[in-house]
Amino acid sequence: MDRYRGNAKAIRDLVKGYAVHRDTYVDKEIFDLEMENLFPNTWVYVGHASQLKNPGDFITSKIGHQPILISRHRDGEIYVLHNRCPHKGVKIASEACGNTGKFFRCPYHAWSFKTDGSILAIPLKKGYEGTGFDTQAASEGLARVRNVKVYRDFIFARLADNGPSFEEYFGESLSTIDNMIDRSPEGKLEIIAPPIRYMHQCNWKMLVDNQTDTCHPMVAHESSAGTAVSVWEREKHKFTETPMAVQLYAPFMSPYEFYEGAGIRVWPNGHGHTGVSGSIHQDYDDVSEYMARMEASYGPERAREILGDVRHNTIYMPNIMVKGPVQILRNFIPLAVDKTLVESFVFRLVGAPDKIYERSLMYNRFINAPTSIVGHDDLEMYERAQEGLHSDGNEWIDLHRLYEADEQRDANEVVNGTSERQMRNQFYAWSKFMTLGMDEPVEAAE
Amino acid sequence: MKPDRIVDFIYDEVAALDEMRWEDWLSLFHEEGRYWMPLEWKQQDPIMQPSLMYEDRLLLTVRVERLAGERTFSQKPKSRCHHLLERPRILSLGEGDGVCKARTSFVYTETRGDQLERYSGWVSHHLVEENGALRIKLKRIDLINFDAPFGNLQLFI
Numbered sequence: 001m002d003r004y005r006g007n008a009k010a011i012r013d014l015v016k017g018y019a020v021h022r023d024t025y026v027d028k029e030i031f032d033l034e035m036e037n038l039f040p041n042t043w044v045y046v047g048h049a050s051q052l053k054n055p056g057d058f059i060t061s062k063i064g065h066q067p068i069l070i071s072r073h074r075d076g077e078i079y080v081l082h083n084r085c086p087h088k089g090v091k092i093a094s095e096a097c098g099n100t101g102k103f104f105r106c107p108y109h110a111w112s113f114k115t116d117g118s119i120l121a122i123p124l125k126k127g128y129e130g131t132g133f134d135t136q137a138a139s140e141g142l143a144r145v146r147n148v149k150v151y152r153d154f155i156f157a158r159l160a161d162n163g164p165s166f167e168e169y170f171g172e173s174l175s176t177i178d179n180m181i182d183r184s185p186e187g188k189l190e191i192i193a194p195p196i197r198y199m200h201q202c203n204w205k206m207l208v209d210n211q212t213d214t215c216h217p218m219v220a221h222e223s224s225a226g227t228a229v230s231v232w233e234r235e236k237h238k239f240t241e242t243p244m245a246v247q248l249y250a251p252f253m254s255p256y257e258f259y260e261g262a263g264i265r266v267w268p269n270g271h272g273h274t275g276v277s278g279s280i281h282q283d284y285d286d287v288s289e290y291m292a293r294m295e296a297s298y299g300p301e302r303a304r305e306i307l308g309d310v311r312h313n314t315i316y317m318p319n320i321m322v323k324g325p326v327q328i329l330r331n332f333i334p335l336a337v338d339k340t341l342v343e344s345f346v347f348r349l350v351g352a353p354d355k356i357y358e359r360s361l362m363y364n365r366f367i368n369a370p371t372s373i374v375g376h377d378d379l380e381m382y383e384r385a386q387e388g389l390h391s392d393g394n395e396w397i398d399l400h401r402l403y404e405a406d407e408q409r410d411a412n413e414v415v416n417g418t419s420e421r422q423m424r425n426q427f428y429a430w431s432k433f434m435t436l437g438m439d440e441p442v443e444a445a446e
Numbered sequence: 447m448k449p450d451r452i453v454d455f456i457y458d459e460v461a462a463l464d465e466m467r468w469e470d471w472l473s474l475f476h477e478e479g480r481y482w483m484p485l486e487w488k489q490q491d492p493i494m495q496p497s498l499m500y501e502d503r504l505l506l507t508v509r510v511e512r513l514a515g516e517r518t519f520s521q522k523p524k525s526r527c528h529h530l531l532e533r534p535r536i537l538s539l540g541e542g543d544g545v546c547k548a549r550t551s552f553v554y555t556e557t558r559g560d561q562l563e564r565y566s567g568w569v570s571h572h573l574v575e576e577n578g579a580l581r582i583k584l585k586r587i588d589l590i591n592f593d594a595p596f597g598n599l600q601l602f603i
């Protein structure tokens with residue numbers, strides 16, 4: 001029997017703020033409802049315009065469980081389409097990216113579509129005359145997602161017809177994406193290579209939680225970053241300068257006080273970030289020529305301001321994390337209640353020296369790959385938690401750290417950097433978008 | 447260089463891994479040696495294109511010491527590995543530049559607890575002679591499914 005479907009109160013009761021019920025991570029019905037409600041009700045990142053340089057270029061993506069096709073039409077516009085043939089439901093594009101030429105063609109019965117989704121041709125067209133076909137949705141071609149926003153080349157879509165506007169949903173949190181883009185002397189980012197992909201046998205929210213979990217690096221990553229530091233201490237007499245690799249690993253071992261002082265900012269609708277005033281990304285070597293190019297573009301003061309904002313991890317609800325100072329976007333793609341595909345993309349800062357891109361690629365393979373020792377540490381914790389949560393000894397996950405009883409939901413605040421406030425913030429938003437519209441009487445929902 | 451010496455070296459190298467003699471394995475690398483796992487088909491550049499791994503001796507030492515760490519929880523229980531190699535194809539005996547090259551088909555198995563994962567591909571060795579012994583200048587692993595998402599791959603192919 002359904003315990004949660006259509007029962008907004010039961011869903012809201014899972015989130016107490018200072019604790020959340022384990023069903024949010026292990027219950028199959030809750031996962032199904034996330035696919036049906038949470039993902040469609042929110043603005044989900046589906047791709048970047050640099051992946052669609054030319055007319056006919058396409059990428060495929062997902063919103064919850066639903067296959068999505070993003071296409072560059074000959075008029076230069078980007079269209080977000082449902083990736084299923086209106087005929088029998090066959091996925092029109094099966095590859096992650098490509099160029100389809102002037103039209104998409106379904107491989108099953110050769111229905112073809114313009115790159116804006118509209119029907120180009122159907123074989124044996126006469127057979128549809130007088131059948132009423134022309135009054136049906138199928139005759140309109142690939143269904144378009146109506147709520148689409150391309151924000152400075154970042155493509156977001158909301159499947160639900162109703163809900164907050166893009167601007168209302170993200171608000172000031174867009175400042176992290178802005179900062180990442182502004183780090184290019186030309187104000188432009190591009191994706192020029194495939195992401196690193198990493199399979200996780202755990203719930204997708206474990207990854208989301210971890211991004212602002214500042215009390216785990218010095219513990220869980222003692223094995224990787226801690227060993228990197230100790231090997232470096234022993235070997236450094238052989239070196240004349242600190243290798244980039246050591247600069248990337250070592251800050252993970254920063255003490256609690258460092259993270260406390262760095263702060264966490266929460267925004268409405270579950271967005272938030274670590275590293276408000278300083279972060280693990282703040283002390284990398286300067287890259288020669290970069291500052292000069294930034295100053296030439298923005299002037300010295302603005303250039304320093306852009307590069308001085310070293311915020312650590314920014315969560316955009318529901319399922320991406322952006323790291324401005326190393327130009328990485330991680331997409332936590334839910335596959336099942338206990339299975340998550342993580343795709344980590346690196347952006348190239350157009351106009352910046354190659355060394356910046358080299359460093360970002362290095363960070364990505366050190367931290368976000370199935371071959372990353374830091375990744376090994378984290379995944380071990382997620383998978384142990386996914387198993388441990390089946391214990392009936394305690395059905396709750398504790399989020400008390402620096403909890404205040406009068407804590408505002410949907411606040412815009414900076415708090416102590418070891419607070420679990422952002423995890424609570426995510427769950428407040430989770431509860432809101434899981435149940436959006438659920439209380440409304442059926443007539444009013446029309 | 448005699449082809450048999452190259453072939454023997456390659457079999458001995460993976461034997462060190464299969465027997466978990468990590469320090470012995472590390473010592474087979476040249477000071478400037480690299481271990482590389484590309485992320486793209488016929489990848490040319492390990493640095494300006496994304497790779498799964500591109501590590502020097504310092505980073506490989508970190509990995510090896512991490513495996514033995516008391517607080518390395520992803521190694522409780524420990525992983526084990528097995529390499530099955532086809533006969534290496536010798537591509538160069540080092541005439542001219544002193545770099546011997548071989549390419550070897552493999553099936554690699556890594557297991558931990560109740561889990562067992564298999565990977566297939568080709569390993570390329572670039573070897574140089576130093577003080578009478580062969581040393582690894584480059585070990586390159588091209589997986590057939592480099593673009594697929596794996597779980598933790600913790601040891602060395």
Ligand SMILES: [Fe+2]
Pocket residue numbers: 210216217220221374378
């Ligand atoms: Fe971590």
